Each structure stands twice: as C-alpha cells, then as structure tokens.
Amino acid sequence: MTARTLFDKVWAAHVVHQLPEGPALLYVDLHLVHEVTSPQAFEGLRQAGRRVRRPALTVATVDHNVPTGDRAAPIADPIAARQLEALAVNARDFGLELFDLRSPQQGIVHVIGPELGLTQPGMVIVCGDSHTATHGAFGALALGIGTSEVEHVLATQCLVWSKPGTMEARVTGTLAPGVTAKDLILALIGRIGTAGATGHVIEYTGEAIRALSMEERMTVCNMSIEAGARAGMIAPDETTVAYLAGRPRAPSGAAWDRAVAKWRELRTDRGATYDKQVELDASEVAPQVTWGTSPGMVTPVTGCVPSPSDFTTDAERRAVTRALEYMGLAPGTPLEGLPIDRVFLGSCTNARIEDLRAAARTVRGRHVATGVRAMVVPGSQQVKAQAEREGLDRVFSEAGFEWRNAGCSMCLGMNPDVLQSGERCASTSNRNFEGRQGRGGRTHLMSPPMAAAAAVAGHIVDVRRWGAGGAGGAAP
Amino acid sequence: MMEPFVRHTGRLAALARANVDTDQIIPKQFLKRVERTGFGPALFHDWRFRPDGSANPDFELNHPGARGASILLAGENFGCGSSREHAVWALREYGFRAILAPSFADIFFANCCQNGLVPVRLLPQEVAELFRRHQAAGGEYQLTVDLEEQRVHDGLGFRTTFSMEPYRREMLLTGSDQIGRSLREESRIAAFELGMRNAECGIDVRASSGSQGIERPTTIPHSAFHIPHFGEEEGR
Numbered sequence: 001m002t003a004r005t006l007f008d009k010v011w012a013a014h015v016v017h018q019l020p021e022g023p024a025l026l027y028v029d030l031h032l033v034h035e036v037t038s039p040q041a042f043e044g045l046r047q048a049g050r051r052v053r054r055p056a057l058t059v060a061t062v063d064h065n066v067p068t069g070d071r072a073a074p075i076a077d078p079i080a081a082r083q084l085e086a087l088a089v090n091a092r093d094f095g096l097e098l099f100d101l102r103s104p105q106q107g108i109v110h111v112i113g114p115e116l117g118l119t120q121p122g123m124v125i126v127c128g129d130s131h132t133a134t135h136g137a138f139g140a141l142a143l144g145i146g147t148s149e150v151e152h153v154l155a156t157q158c159l160v161w162s163k164p165g166t167m168e169a170r171v172t173g174t175l176a177p178g179v180t181a182k183d184l185i186l187a188l189i190g191r192i193g194t195a196g197a198t199g200h201v202i203e204y205t206g207e208a209i210r211a212l213s214m215e216e217r218m219t220v221c222n223m224s225i226e227a228g229a230r231a232g233m234i235a236p237d238e239t240t241v242a243y244l245a246g247r248p249r250a251p252s253g254a255a256w257d258r259a260v261a262k263w264r265e266l267r268t269d270r271g272a273t274y275d276k277q278v279e280l281d282a283s284e285v286a287p288q289v290t291w292g293t294s295p296g297m298v299t300p301v302t303g304c305v306p307s308p309s310d311f312t313t314d315a316e317r318r319a320v321t322r323a324l325e326y327m328g329l330a331p332g333t334p335l336e337g338l339p340i341d342r343v344f345l346g347s348c349t350n351a352r353i354e355d356l357r358a359a360a361r362t363v364r365g366r367h368v369a370t371g372v373r374a375m376v377v378p379g380s381q382q383v384k385a386q387a388e389r390e391g392l393d394r395v396f397s398e399a400g401f402e403w404r405n406a407g408c409s410m411c412l413g414m415n416p417d418v419l420q421s422g423e424r425c426a427s428t429s430n431r432n433f434e435g436r437q438g439r440g441g442r443t444h445l446m447s448p449p450m451a452a453a454a455a456v457a458g459h460i461v462d463v464r465r466w467g468a469g470g471a472g473g474a475a476p
Numbered sequence: 477m478m479e480p481f482v483r484h485t486g487r488l489a490a491l492a493r494a495n496v497d498t499d500q501i502i503p504k505q506f507l508k509r510v511e512r513t514g515f516g517p518a519l520f521h522d523w524r525f526r527p528d529g530s531a532n533p534d535f536e537l538n539h540p541g542a543r544g545a546s547i548l549l550a551g552e553n554f555g556c557g558s559s560r561e562h563a564v565w566a567l568r569e570y571g572f573r574a575i576l577a578p579s580f581a582d583i584f585f586a587n588c589c590q591n592g593l594v595p596v597r598l599l600p601q602e603v604a605e606l607f608r609r610h611q612a613a614g615g616e617y618q619l620t621v622d623l624e625e626q627r628v629h630d631g632l633g634f635r636t637t638f639s640m641e642p643y644r645r646e647m648l649l650t651g652s653d654q655i656g657r658s659l660r661e662e663s664r665i666a667a668f669e670l671g672m673r674n675a676e677c678g679i680d681v682r683a684s685s686g687s688q689g690i691e692r693p694t695t696i697p698h699s700a701f702h703i704p705h706f707g708e709e710e711g712r
Contacts, residue, residue, distance in 0.1 A: 016661065016664050016665055016668045017661050017664045019643060019661075021641075021642045021643035021646060022641045022642055022643040022644075023641070025658060025661055025664070025665070027665075027668055027669075027672070036507050036508070036560075037559065037560065037561070039510035039511075040510065040511065040512045040561075043510070043511070043512075048653075048655070050655070053665075054669075064507075065507075065508060077508075079508040079509070080508055082508070082510060083508050083510055086510045128559060128561075129558075129559055130557065130558050130559040130583060144559040144583055145559060145583065145586075146559055146560075146561035146564070146583060146586060146587035146590060147512075147561040147562075147587075148561060148587065148590035148591070148654070149586065149587075149590070151655065152654055152655050152658065155655045155658075155659070156655060156658045156659060156665060157665065157669075158658055158661075158665060160643070160654060160658060162641060162643075164582075194495055194553060194556055195495070195552065195553040195556065195579060195581070198553065198579060198581065198582060199582060225557075225583075228553070228556070228581065228582070230582045230583060255676070294495050294497075296495075315492075315494045315551055315552070316494075318492070318493070319493065319494055319495065322493075412499075412504050412558075413504055413505075414504045414505070414507060414508070421527070431497075431499070431557060431558075433497045433499040433500065433557060434499070434500060434522065435499060435500070435503055435522045436499050436504075439503070439522055439527070440527075
C-alpha cells in the first residue's frame with residue numbers, strides 16, 4: 001500500500017463520491033455555526049424548503065458580535081441583537097444545539113469545540129469562519145467556508161472540495177524561554193508569506209511541534225489561514241489523547257477505546273511525500289511583532305521597521321509604503337520601545353487558559369502603565385471560570401486590566417470593543433489588517449506574554465529580558 | 477439561482493494592490509445584516525469614503541474612468557483573510573461580474589463561484605500588461621471576459637486564455653444550484669452515513685442502502701423567522 005500523509009488518510013475516509021466534474025463530495029463530521037455567517041444560509045434553506053440534514057452534527061454558539069461587558073444588560077446595538085435573535089430562532093426551528101449568552105459553555109467557536117471534546121482526531125470539521133483551521137491541532141481536517149457552503153453543509157452534510165495540495169512545515173529544535181507557539185507561527189508566516197500555502201493544507205511536524213501542548217498546537221493551526229492555507233493539521237499523539245480524555249463530548253467506555261485505537265493510526269506514513277515543504281528551526285525563533293498591515297509583515301522584537309527600499313518588487317514597495325503610512329511608522333524605528341495605547345489579550349488564537357496563565361505570570365505584582373487601556377477577554381466562559389478559580393482575574397484586575405466575558409471582541413471589533421483612529425494596540429489576535437480592530441487603529445500582533453509586558457511597560461518590550469515573576473527587567 | 481455568466485464586456489477598474497483582504501472589501505461594521513443584500517454601498521468602505529463620509533477621490537473606484545466598472549483588476553492574493561461571503565455579495569451588488577488577478581485566496585475564490593462573480597487567474601505579466609493598458613487608456617478601458625471560451629480580450633490586441641475547473645465553470649455558466657447538484661447524490665450520502673454509523677458502533681459491515689439508525693431529520697419549519705425592520709442605521 002502506498003505511503004499516505006495524515007491529510008490523505010482523513011480525506012480518503014470522507015470521500016462520499018468523486019464527482020466526475022472534478023471535486024469530491026466530502027462528508028462533514030462536525031459543523032460549527034455562529035451568528036454572523038449563518039443567517040443567510042438558514043434563510044436559503046427556508047426559501048428552498050430544505051431541512052438541516054444532520055442536526056446532531058451541527059452545533060451553534062454566539063461569539064463574533066457579542067458584548068463582553070455585563071451579561072445582564074440588554075445588548076445596546078439593535079442590529080447585533082437581531083443577529084443573535086436570528087440564530088436563536090434558527091437553532092430552534094431547525095433543531096440545533098445552541099450555546100447562547102446564558103450558557104456557561106458559551107465562547108469563541110474555536111475555543112469551545114475543543115474544550116467540550118466535540119473536536120476529535122480524524123474528523124472533517126467546517127465552520128463559516130476562516131480560523132476553523134484551529135481544530136486541525138487534533139489531527140482533524142478543519143477548514144473555514146463561506147455562507148453558501150454553510151448552507152450546502154446544512155442541507156447535505158457534505159462539502160464540495162477539490163483535493164488541495166499538501167505542505168509540510170517541519171519545525172525542529174526547541175523554543176527558547178519566553179518564546180511561544182504564537183512566535184513560531186508568526187515566524188513561519190513571515191518566512192513563507194501570507195499566500196505561501198494557498199491551495200494547500202499544512203501539516204506541522206517535527207520535534208518542536210511534538211513538544212507543544214494542545215493549546216499551543218491550536219495557536220499554531222489557528223493561523224494557518226494567515227499563511228494562505230485553508231487548513232493546518234498536527235497528527236494526534238498521547239498529548240492529544242490526554243487532552244480529550246474525560247471531555248463531555250468525547251467518546252467514553254468501549255467507544256473511547258475504539259476511538260483511541262483509530263486515532264493512533266492517524267499519522268503520515270514513513271515515505272509519504274508532500275507537494276511542498278518548509279523547515280524552521282524553533283531555537284532560532286525570537287518573540288515576534290508585526291509592524292505592518294498583514295501578518296506576514298513581521299519581525300523579531302529585536303528588529304526595526306523595514307524600509308520600502310529593502311524590498312525587491314514594486315508591488316512589495318508600494319505595499320510597505322502604504323502599511324508604514326497607515327501604521328504611522330518610519331523605516332528604521334526599533335520595535336522595542338514603541339509606545340502603545342491599548343492592549344488586547346484575547347481571540348481564538350490566544351485566549352485559552354494557558355495563554356491567560358502566561359500573561360498573568362508576566363503582570364503579577366505589576367501595573368498597567370499610565371495612559372494604557374488593557375483588557376482580557378477569555379476565549380470561553382469555561383476559560384473565564386477556570387481563570388477565576390485560579391485567581392487570575394484578581395491578578396489582572398489588580399494590575400489594571402479589564403476582565404471581560406467571552407467573545408471575539410476586539411479581534412475583529414464587531415462588538416463595542418474597538419480601537420479609536422490612531423490608537424496603537426499590542427494584540428494577541430491574528431490579523432493586523434487596516435481597520436480590523438477599528439478604523440484607523442494600529443495593530444501589532446504578538447504573544448500573550450509580550451502583550452502583557454507591553455501593557456505594563458507602556459511600550460513594546462522583549463519579554464525575554466523581563467525574567468519570570470519579579471519586578472526587574474526592562475521596565476522604563 | 478444565481479445569474480449565469482457566459483461572457484461579459486464591461487469597463488475595468490484597476491486596483492493595483494496586493495493582498496487585498498476581505499476586511500477591506502467589507503469592513504466588519506457592515507456584517508450584522510441577516511440578508512444577502514445591502515452590502516454594495518459599503519464595498520471598500522474605509523478606502524472609498526473619508527471619515528466624514530465624503531468620497532475619497534484618491535481611491536481607484538472613485539476615479540472617473542471607473543464609474544460603472546464591472547470588471548476588477550487586482551494584485552496577487554486577492555480576497556485573503558476572513559471567510560466572510562459578504563465581501564463577494566458587496567462586489568456583486570456594486571456591479572462587478574468578474575475579477576482578474578494573478579492569484580486569489582482559496583475561500584474567497586470558492587465564494588465568488590457561488591455568486592456568479594467570476595474569478596479569473598491570469599499570469600502576473602498578463603495582469604501587469606492589463607494595468608499598463610488601463611493606464612495608457614487614461615483609465616477608460618473595456619474588456620471582455622468569456623467564460624465559455626475561457627478567454628479574456630480587449631478587441632485591441634490583448635488576448636489570453638485562462639483555466640477554470642469544469643465543476644465551477646459549469647456552475648457559473650448555468651447559474652446552477654450547488655446544493656441541488658449534491659442532493660442528486662442523496663443515495664450515496666445515505667449509504668456513507670450508514671457505513672459510518674456501523675463503523676462507529678464497531679460493526680464492520682459494508683454500507684447498504686437505506687438509512688436506519690440515522691437520527692430523524694427535523695421537519696421543514698413553516699414559520700419563517702420574521703425580521704423586524706430597523707431601517708438603515710448601519711451607515712453608508
């Protein structure tokens with residue numbers, strides 16, 4: 001039998017039918033739904049008189065536009081409220097499970113899937129959100145889809161997809177202290193570019209990936225789309241099995257044993273080949289900070305803002321010129337020392353319990369710098385509750401951070417959490433596009449410890465020189 | 477049913493930028509609508525309009541030659557970022573029927589094909605040549621995109637071909653419903669589900685026809701959700 005990649009195995013196990021016109025009809029095991037990209041899909045079903053084919057494989061939550069302040073207060077934005085109401089009605093009418101604002105399990109769709117154990121190795125998972133790639137950390141084939149495709153999956157439980165190429169991102173070595181999974185993926189995107197993996201599914205391999213926790217793996221897979229890949233995957237191993245054991249929606253009893261036996265076979269065979277390959281040495285990765293308006297515009301924190309003349313093509317020079325103008329940065333400016341106005345600790349990339357713990361370690365006993373507004377938005381209500389059991393909420397509150405309820409929040413600024421024009425933000429989210437966090441807002445992507453340290457210092461710092469705990473380091 | 481696309485001749489608007497993301501095409505403050513319509517006025521909002529709401533004369537779509545444009549010429553990796561199909565709805569509603577670029581982001585490309593907006597991949601040098609011709613014509617430049625023949629030409633000597641996967645081409649040419657096409661495979665889907673269920677229960681039998689064991693689908697809801705009208709306070 002020919003050697004196959006992890007991707008090939010999951011793909012082959014889900015092909016319902018190879019359409020003669022090219023693409024395959026691929027079976028979907030789990031369809032996650034949220035309020036922003038689904039209302040038109042449900043409306044389409046109604047107009048065509050169609051049902052949801054497998055309600056039990058479809059799970060809905062609210063995350064994108066929900067306020068993260070007081071849950072008891074009514075939603076101030078009537079249009080956001082209408083979208084939330086639409087999802088509630090759709091879930092009721094079509095018989096779907098919904099984790100709404102009253103649910104203790106509500107949260108960002110890519111945080112709650114894994115935490116409930118809905119996300120499992122070998123599945124095909126889709127959601128009308130490009131960061132669905134997150135679930136690939138479990139060895140699932142997970143991808144973002146558009147609203148028409150959401151409607152298609154609701155109606156058929158299948159996705160029409162032409163088999164993409166495969167790309168191996170092999171990460172060797174060991175991450176240095178103070179360097180995180182976020183830095184690793186940002187460095188990779190910086191290396192291959194934001195279209196470096198377009199048309200491909202990435203498999204992350206190598207000892208540096210094996211050494212990551214599940215939450216760190218989710219951070220890596222989450223940003224696959226920022227490298228152009230619709231999906232990123234990591235083969236399941238004992239770390240994966242240990243994470244899933246006992247989760248409410250994971251299999252149990254004999255079904256668990258059967259599932260684990262199957263999961264153990266989900267890895268790329270020796271001798272299997274990929275269409276593309278890239279290698280990265282984790283030990284050479286420093287904390288990363290973006291300086292521009294695309295995640296590929298990134299540099300080690302020790303670096304400086306580049307000059308348009310550093311780039312070879314006209315298109316690149318134009319893009320860099322535009323980005324620097326938007327970001328209000330001059331070529332040659334060191335990233336370290338750049339003053340910031342806002343700090344956002346949150347998003348499907350970096351708002352899990354380990355992220356909050358790492359950030360809390362950085363700020364414990366310190367205080368947010370004068371003039372800086374900083375907020376922590378846990379990825380789910382369960383993450384929030386866990387953090388509160390550990391006393392992290394007090395660490396953040398005493399340090400001057402706002403402690404919020406779960407949602408996407410300022411990652412995309414659909415709710416009231418937005419940057420004002422000209423404000424500079426240290427953000428643990430995934431996109432630094434123009435206006436992403438608010439029109440005219442300037443986003444610098446970085447890891448949770450880096451963002452936390454920036455909040456305390458009032459400017460971007462190299463967290464490696466802060467040491468663990470203590471008040472020493474690079475304070476101004 | 478989407479509007480079929482066989483061939484189209486129209487005015488070109490040129491957006492000489494790479495990595496145009498869907499946050500630029502339709503900013504998030506306009507994503508709260510529950511309909512597929514109403515996004516055209518917000519297309520490229522933060523680039524098209526100044527903070528005071530007036531048109532930004534520097535933005536390419538506001539150039540006089542771009543008025544009424546129905547074909548968009550763009551740089552590489554067009555439509556990257558968020559999966560929001562609202563970006564495609566906005567482009568269609570504004571009047572675009574085709575986009576020519578050296579490359580597109582995967583999700584955006586798929587979304588275009590679902591909405592009768594033809595994404596045409598050309599070679600980088602062909603795109604560069606079109607930018608030159610557009611500029612030489614003072615921004616008043618017409619082009620024909622022929623999906624049936626998979627050709628692009630300007631009637632003035634520019635002529636090239638492009639490829640499109642047969643499945644997507646057929647969908648665009650006929651304006652056909654993808655769901656209807658897939659539901660023709662209903663018996664295969666049902667058989668697959670049965671096989672899967674048996675495998676999950678540890679029963680290793682070949683899938684047979686029928687769908688016993690699969691949970692019963694909900695009935696089609698009769699009372700369509702009535703959407704209260706809130707006017708147009710989302711801004712322009």
